[in-house]
Amino acid sequence: MIDTAPATAEQLSPEALAQVRIFQQNEVTESEVYRRIAAGTKDENNRAALLCIADEEAKHAGIWQRYTGEEMKPERGKVLRFSLIARVFGFTFAVKLMERGEEKAQISYEELAKEAPEALSIRADEESHEQALLAMLDEERLSYVGSMVLGMNDAMVEMTGTLAGLTLAMQNTRLIALSGLITGIAATLSMASSEYLSSKSEGRPDALKSASYTGVAYLVTVALLILPYLLFDESHYLWAMGTMVVIVLLILVVFNYYLSVAQDLPFKKRFGQMAGISLGVAALSFVIGILVKQFLGVDI
Numbered sequence: 001m002i003d004t005a006p007a008t009a010e011q012l013s014p015e016a017l018a019q020v021r022i023f024q025q026n027e028v029t030e031s032e033v034y035r036r037i038a039a040g041t042k043d044e045n046n047r048a049a050l051l052c053i054a055d056e057e058a059k060h061a062g063i064w065q066r067y068t069g070e071e072m073k074p075e076r077g078k079v080l081r082f083s084l085i086a087r088v089f090g091f092t093f094a095v096k097l098m099e100r101g102e103e104k105a106q107i108s109y110e111e112l113a114k115e116a117p118e119a120l121s122i123r124a125d126e127e128s129h130e131q132a133l134l135a136m137l138d139e140e141r142l143s144y145v146g147s148m149v150l151g152m153n154d155a156m157v158e159m160t161g162t163l164a165g166l167t168l169a170m171q172n173t174r175l176i177a178l179s180g181l182i183t184g185i186a187a188t189l190s191m192a193s194s195e196y197l198s199s200k201s202e203g204r205p206d207a208l209k210s211a212s213y214t215g216v217a218y219l220v221t222v223a224l225l226i227l228p229y230l231l232f233d234e235s236h237y238l239w240a241m242g243t244m245v246v247i248v249l250l251i252l253v254v255f256n257y258y259l260s261v262a263q264d265l266p267f268k269k270r271f272g273q274m275a276g277i278s279l280g281v282a283a284l285s286f287v288i289g290i291l292v293k294q295f296l297g298v299d300i
Contacts, residue, residue, distance in 0.1 A: 151217030
């Protein structure tokens, strides 16, 4: 049972007490989040690491409770939100996203330590022990990020270029969608096969799984890029192309943000590189589509 007696004889200032309550609430909530995520994790090592972090958070909550004398319950909304994020994007992304919130609290820890010295030891725990436990997490989907990047990036570069070129050449959303879909499916099979053969030649036992990640990433990207051409009527091909470009940017934002959190990679640099390549190819293909149409004198 947690001792709720004051940790020091000195009374905290109202501001410090309010900050302690916030920290206690966060620790209680995050402890529950880690336990929920651990309950849905199949790998024993990952589950053990997550439960250890949950215990650390509960210990910190107990320290803050000695100041407040209050027993707090987890914030239901936050628990449900991060549990859902863990299911959709993986537990590594969820826990690292949650830990980012703690990084923003470092200044508060420094200020609070003037009245509650335990704040420094808690911060030390956050920076050392918990970070070491986070580093132990090993999630399958992150092992195949390279395969997903290969499929998604190749699909965006190839399909944005293809669809942009077809837009000016055909000027009909249905014909563009049909041509793009055929090209996309063929390219998906080709890319997945190439990834399989490449992985197999390297002696990797997971060649089929690697190829599957590549193929699925490619096919999903193709479907998203073709979607605007199915939604707009035949004459609004430029609107469809503009929407496709927006979708490309959204995919890049979401995927690169995911990588920046899950793998601690720089967001802006990767986003700039991938966006520049994809949109540059699209612009060049758009111009080529105009030139080819004029040169061949084809009017569809």
